[in-house]
Amino acid sequence: MNKAVKKKRKALAAQNDCVACGCCVKVCPFSAIQILKGITARVDQDKCVGCGKCAKECPASIITLEEVAV
Amino acid sequence: MKKRWYDYLWIVSLTYLILGFFNILFAWLGLLCFFIPLIISAAAGTKGYCNRYCGRGQLFSLLGGRFGLSRKKDIPRWMKSKWFRYGFLIFFFVMFFQMLWNTYLVFSEARGLRQAVTLLWTFQLPWHWAYHGTLLHPGVAQFAFGFYSVMLTSTVLGLVTMVLFKPRSWCVYCPMGTMTQLICKVRNGKP
8 A cells, every 4th residue: 555645845945035134034933944155045954844934934935834754 | 053243244334324324424434335346256256245145135034034024026027137247337337437436526616515326326315414514525425415315325225136036136227236246257267
């Protein structure tokens, strides 16, 4: 019998449109986001629980919650 | 989350704006908001200023977030496009140099001191009550009036986009933010 694929929601930052303001970093309760070299935000998929706080906060609305298989 | 000392820098930004109503020469202090982000991005290669120390961003965050003065809607697509962000940076630069030129004219005594603050690069607001003379050249005061105009204009724009869109919408098209990100890109290459 096939096991059902578990899916979880994770935050994903559209790195090309990110302004690297760091608003998402401040609200993340798990410190899962960092600003790389002052250019863009990156979400650590292992730490992210998909709460969506960063997506709500992002002034450019470039963070989306995507379903990923785990 | 534990608050750090730099989480209170919004008080400094607010105080700066208020001081400009009493003595325009305090406007010179605003140069810190220009040089510190540039130094951090050029020396450390990060947007540490935006990420931690920007008092203006914190002020918008507070007013739009905790005080609820924001619709919290998505910013229009064109406003976050590279065209608009870099275009606004260039426009801001041109206006800044025009302000420096006006200051030069007063220094060279080709023109007298204008005791006014120009809002949104257009509207001349009388501001004579905040000028009580200076021991230095009137050009020093002219720069203060010009620089305070820049700071007040960007605050007003930031407040408008805070109300219409998300609290820190200003950060999307802030010329200093765009410039420091550009410096980081040039300095660090791809992330």
